[in-house]
Amino acid sequence: SQTIHQWPATLVQPVGSPLSLECTVEGTSNPNLYWYRQAAGRGLQLLFYSVGIGQISSEVPQNLSASRPQDRQFILSSKKLLLSDSGFYLCAWSVSRGQFSPEKLFFGSGTQLSVL
């Protein structure tokens, strides 16, 4: 069966510090991978998605970046965190059906990031 691992579960970082959140998927090959952010009182916002190794699409301009060094590994990074980067970050995967129209999304357990 497929599983998705996301860590750490919680993170407190000072403004201006770097960030690295990691997500790995097991039990499937060539998944579509996604990073979402959930700010307090707001809906989930898609930050990045990837349809293959080294292929990253950004949905919103920001000081965050994403990388996919391996087929089932997705990393969210920042060189310098801002207060506005605080939120709940969720990694997700879906079966790849070409580049468009994802089917069911399967989410990780999330990382609560507090930037102070």
Add this chain to the structure above:
Amino acid sequence: KQEVTQIPAALSVPEGENLVLNCSFTDSAIYNLQWFRQDPGKGLTSLLLIQSSQREQTSGRLNASLDKSSGRSTLYIAASQPGDSATYLCAFTETGANNLFFGTGTRLTVIP
């Protein structure tokens, strides 16, 4: 701009009651619509997925319907239980896109 609205934002019901959660969207070119459950501080669990060609899906005590013409979806929960307490989110995918547009959710509390 795509918008997904969920009403009510919060709902409390006594155990055993049947209830309906509402989701409305502005984009008629949807590919599919999903309902998710989120427990506090946790990730999302997909409950039901309705393709644009379908009108409803059922799983156990849950039934989701989709009316593209009116831009609405409902999640019906029968015989609610305290374990159903969570936030429920709907999200839709546009045809030809790779994004899900999420509502802000309905926080459900089932009182024993």
